[in-house]
Amino acid sequence: MFFPGNDKLGFVVFSDSIKFWDPPDQTSPVLSSEKNLILDDIRADFDRGGHTLEIE
Secondary structure: OEEEEOOEEEEEEOHHHOOEOOOOOOOOEOOHHHHHHHHHHHHHHHHHOOOEEEEO
C-alpha cells in the first residue's frame, strides 16, 4: 500500500505471484487470460474510486 496524495490509496500487485486460485481450487492454475481479466476488473474498481493500482 502507498499513499499517492489527496486522501487516496494506492496498491501494488505483483502479477507473477498470482499462480493458483484460492481454496477449494488451490490446485488449479490461474491462466494468463484469466489473470488479465482479474487485474482489469481490479484496476477499473480502483479507477472509479480515484485510487491507484500499480501492476508489477
